[in-house]
Amino acid sequence: MRIQIGKSSSLDCEAASREASQQALRGADAPTFALVLCTDQYDAECFALAVRRELGDIPWAGCCAAGVFAGTELLLQGVVVALFCGNDFRVGVGIGGPVSGDPRAAGRTAVERAVEPLPPLRPGRRRALIVLPDALSGNPTEVVRGAHQEAGAGVGWAGGGAGSNLRFVKTAQFTRGQAYRDQVVVIAFDVQEPIGVGIQHGWYPYGPPTQVTKARGTTAIELDYESAFEVYRRTASSRGVALDMQDFASFAMTHPLGIPQASGEFVIRDPISVEPDGSIRYVAEIPDGSLVRVMEGARADLLDAAAGAAAMARKGTPGPLGGAVVFDCVSRYLILGEGVRDELLRFQDALGEGVPVVGCLTLGEVGALGGGVPQFHNKTAVVLAFPA
DSSP: OEEEEEEEOOSSHHHHHHHHHHHHHTTOSSEEEEEEEEETTSOHHHHHHHHHHHHTTSOEEEEEESEEEETTEEESSOEEEEEEEOSSEEEEEEEEOOTTTOHHHHHHHHHHHHHTTSOOOOTTOEEEEEEEEBTTTSOHHHHHHHHHHHHOSSOEEEEBOBOOSSOOSOOOEEETTEEESSOEEEEEEEESSOOEEEEEOOOEEOSOOEEEEEEETTEEEEETTEEHHHHHHHHHHHTTOOOOGGGHHHHHHTOOEEEEOTTSOEEEEOEEEEOTTSOEEESSOOOTTOEEEEEEOOHHHHHHHHHHHHHHHHHTSOSOEEEEEEEEEHHHHHHHGGGHHHHHHHHHHHHOTTOOEEEEEESSEEEOGGGSSOEEESSOEEEEEEEO
């Protein structure tokens, strides 16, 4: 397998689709599938039509994201096309929804349809799933639960929430040559050699363990029977930081919530806002009754985590790499700013010079800490490495 990448930052939908597709197709041998990622400035239906015209009979799928990148180049407006070439792997694509109606059923349906055209997974074959839910219309945590129920054990997991450039207005998922909304797209890869997966975030405990004593969906109403904000405020005060509601947004950017796992790792939840009653709204679900901790992380920690996720994926794929796909949380970009170039360089260096790398900035990420059960994460980097 070999990934060939094309990119374009053209403002015109058709020109961007043509330039990125033709770059990827140039000299391609046995093109089998294309992963197509774009930012949200393009009309989704126009974009899908243009890509379909350029790729012809090559099956393709993807989503809209807050940013896309090829190698170490980030495009905040643009298109990347990753063309998977070779005859030694199989790909299936499925779609399910609406995510806003029954997100768990959407996840199950998308996986079922993605694996349906593939032969049964025999000993010696490996399977990885890329899950791309609409992160603006429903509960992506439930989507991942449904996907896991259908896929079962022994599968590698990656993906992320499709979204816009933090305007939280619209997004799109692409498959069957068309644009969709309120859906989840799942891409299933079956290969002979191991597919490496890496996931890290770089966040560490800042406050003591606290119980979620009242929550509703993505909102933590009470922690330890007090308003969620009061626990944040007291935790910050114990570290010498005076925190009020007006300061919360900037403090929360670098102090997410962590949900401890049996492995000792943490699933991260990204705070969005504090409400007048002191409840705090997060990007993804806050389980009622769970233990949580306020976390912290420095820029160096985030960069080390990016390198760690890529190194983990590289280690899981013996022999030369045909390429890698990265799902990196947009909130990491907001913290790193121009330093995101360093993060992309860390991905590339850990995977190896000359390895084709493509990816996007997501609204939440899909991955399995420690190779266990897949979950929906925030402020995390997930890397999927493919054997050559």
